[in-house]
Amino acid sequence: MRTIEERLQEHKQASDRMQAPPELESRLRNALDRVPNKKKKNEAVLWFGLSAAALVLIIGTYQYPALTYYGNKMFNMELNASSFSEAAEEGYGQVVNKSTTLEDGTVITVERVIADDNAFTMHYSIDRPSGSVYSSGSFRYNVGNIQGFMTNSSTIGGGGNSSGDERQYEGVYSFEPISPFSRTLTVTFNEWLENGERVSYPISFKFDASKAMKSLVKEKISQSVSVDSGVMYFESITASPSSTLIKGHIRIDEKEKHWFFGKTQLYVNGMEMNPTRTQVQFNKTTGLSDFELRFDALPTDVISSIELLVKESSGYYKIPESISLASPSDQSIKVGNEKLWIRSVSKTDTGYDVVVASKQFTILDKDNIFAEALGSQIPVSSISSGRPWDLGNGNVLWERTYSFNTSDRPETLHLNGYHYMKTYNKRVTIPIE
Incomplete structure (x- = not known):
């Protein structure tokens, strides 16, 4: 198994090698010189083509990070950490360091964000002013959605720990994936005051989609399991550095009035993965119930087998x-x-x-x-x-x-x-x- 240092070095070397050939400019110029002059009836087509090219150039310039993200996916430039925490410790992702100060002097800082196909994860800290400390009863902050262009991502989960002197809290929040076309993101921290009033503190920061981490495994499953009350369809698996996500849907018998999702286990190389979240939601468009099963990130990038086990379900x-x-x-x-x-x-x-x-x-x-x-x-x-x-x-x-x-x-x-x-x-x- 490759170490994180080896994979980071490979990614850097691959990025350094991505440059235009030295003879490209002369070849393009010679090709243009050989193009014969067109008649006036083709001028409209020419102007349309130039306008379209200009539009593509403008979009490409503005959305270069997003195009880089998709380009990396198309050219299979994979970079994966064996665990999300390992990637964060290695400094992978994007440094933000944007802060806001509350009325009582408390400082909330968005320190780093890491994006991948399964989640957008934010590292943040809350520093209490001098003379005040944290306690479980005084913790009164929460986080709203991440918002941006084509993005309104809700939270998946979060957690954290207080420092030894209880003056600082370091936390992590995971959100639904964001659009790679977002250039500016805004996260809103909420504080609940003693009188029950909620005060909001938005923090906006630039987002570089080119720093997004790619998935180790992204496969269609297209298999089903029949149970007494219907059929469970497993559609896809996406194993990113932050988590492993199984998507599917359930087709329940019309006469069925009770459905229990039960327990489905994931095994990678024969080892059971730890489940972190199970979500079932009715889809109004299809009339079916969609489900998502989240597990820990894969422990290795050397995969010999992946298997699902429907342990129990509705009967x-x-x-x-x-x-x-x-x-x-x-x-x-x-x-x-x-x-x-x-x-x-x-x-x-x-x-x-x-x-x-x-x-x-x-x-x-x-x-x-x-x-x-x-x-x-x-x-x-x-x-x-x-x-x-x-x-x-x-x-x-x-x-x-x-x-x-x-x-x-x-x-x-x-x-x-x-x-x-x-x-x-x-x-x-x-x-x-």
């Missing part, structure tokens, strides 16, 4: 079951692959309430549940939302109240099935080119 257990309500207790009842607890059966003003507990993602199918009393079937009239039941041993179950309008005490509870978190262990191998 449905369908089989008629009858559960006795004669003796409610805190003892579990095995129903299929899961356990249920009949905690109580109590009389109410309108009938009877049956309290049933289960794991958090085990939900009885309410469309096919009823109680039986003296030979009569009584449909459920209402179901409460789930509430935690702390067992006191580190485990927490969830209970719901099922209400039945009947004057007779229910004897049995009938259900047709339940939704739960099912183990699949289905693998998706990602080809590496």
